[in-house]
Each structure stands twice: as C-alpha cells, then as structure tokens.
Amino acid sequence: MMGDLFLWLFSFLLLIALLGILVFQLMCLADLEFDYINPYDLASRINSVVLPEFISQGVLCLLFLLSGHWVMFLLCVPNLYYNFRQYTRRQHLVDVTEIFNLLSWEKNQRLAKLIYTVILLFLSIFWMIWTALEDD
Template identity: 65%
Template sequence: MSDLFAWLISFFLLIILLILVTYQLMCLADLEFDYINPYDLSARINKVVLPEFVTQAVQCFFYLVTRHWIMALLCAPYLLHNIRMYRQRRHLIDVTEIFTLLPWEKKQRLAKFFYLVFTLFLSVFWMIYTSLDKQL
C-alpha cells in the first residue's frame, strides 16, 4: 500500500512540473504573438524557474528514497540539465536577449514538456501495475 502512495505522490509532483513548464510555454507564446512585453515575460518565467528546479530535484530524490531505480535513472538527465543550467547562470531569461533566444527557449521547454509527459505516462503505468499487483 505504501508503494501505491509513493506513486501517487510522484504523480502529483509530475503534474506540478507539467503545470510549471506549460505556464512557461504559454508565456513564450504570448511574447511571440506580442500579447506581453519582454519585461513581463522575464519576470513571470524567472519567478517559476527555481520552483521547477526544486520540484524536479525533490522528485528525483523521492524516487531514490522509495527505491524506484528506473524512474530515478530516467529523471537523472533532466536533473543534471537543470543543475548545469543553474551553474552556468543560464536558467534565468534575460530581457535584452529574449528575442534572439526565443526559438531556443521554446524548443528547450517543449523538450521538457514531452519528457515530463513520457515520465507521467510511465508513472501512471507503474501506479496501475502496483495497484493491480496488490489486488491479485
């Protein structure tokens, strides 16, 4: 039963991450269609970047603590990418360079989005498998 709760917590952490990345994608699309200015965009996205990084680190640590080794290994590249971005000081969006970096930022966040959807699919699969395995 505790394994099922672990998968539920993992599911909710993944939903939070998906919401944060989707919000960033929507802000970038708003800038592309000229609905917001670059100053508002950078303020909005920079506010949610660190919570995204922390949530993803907590999720990876949670997989390690609950001994879900495969999911921890699948989360490791995303975590290492976030750590590298933070250490190189490229995690925040610069107002002056946003228009030149807009295609790169969108591709990066789309890759994160699809990576999280794939991880969510695996998490739901393992949650269902665990609940069915306990029933039988």
C-alpha cells in the same frame, strides 16, 4: 505495498505540477511571440517559476532514489543534471535583453522538457496502476 501506491500517487501529482509549470512557460513565450506581453513581464513571470520547477524535479528524483525505484530514478537524472548545469552556469533565468534572440531556443528547450515530463507521467501512471493491481 500501500506505501508504494502513495509514492506513485505523489509522483503523479508532482509531475502534473511540473507539466503545469512548463505549459505556463510555453504560453508566456507564445504570448511574447505574438506580442501580447512585453519582455520584462515575460522574464518576471518565467523567472518566478524556474526555481520551483528545478526544486520539484530534484524532489522527484530524490523520491525515486530513496524509494529504490532505480529505473525511474535513472530516467529523471538527465533532466536533473541539465537543470543543475543550467543553474551553476547561471543560465537558468530568462534575460530581458536577449529574449528575442533566444526565443526559439527557449521554446524548444521547454517543449523538450514538456515531452520528457509527459513520458515520465505515463510511466508513473503505469507503475501506479501496476502497484494498485498488485496489491489485490
């Protein structure tokens, strides 16, 4: 049971890191919207954290799969599939020339991912507390 507690703690920390990445991306998009940064800087900042975001989401999903937490695994699969589809279609990077046309879409996409990750975070906290109380 102590292994499960460490699993939930690790997933909690991984979800906090994902939240940080998504908030960073949303802040960069808001900065572009208010004309605080130029499109080139925005694209380089966001594109540098897209792959770590995808890898973290994949590690989280794999962690739940290998540990046998099927509900959390099934909740992580849609986001993992979306990220995989974006990567294989080469639509995962922000294009400097098209960013103003796609600004609201990019913000809505990251906001939806943020809400999704917050839900996963609350479920992870719930299961971490449940596991800690179950050990006693």
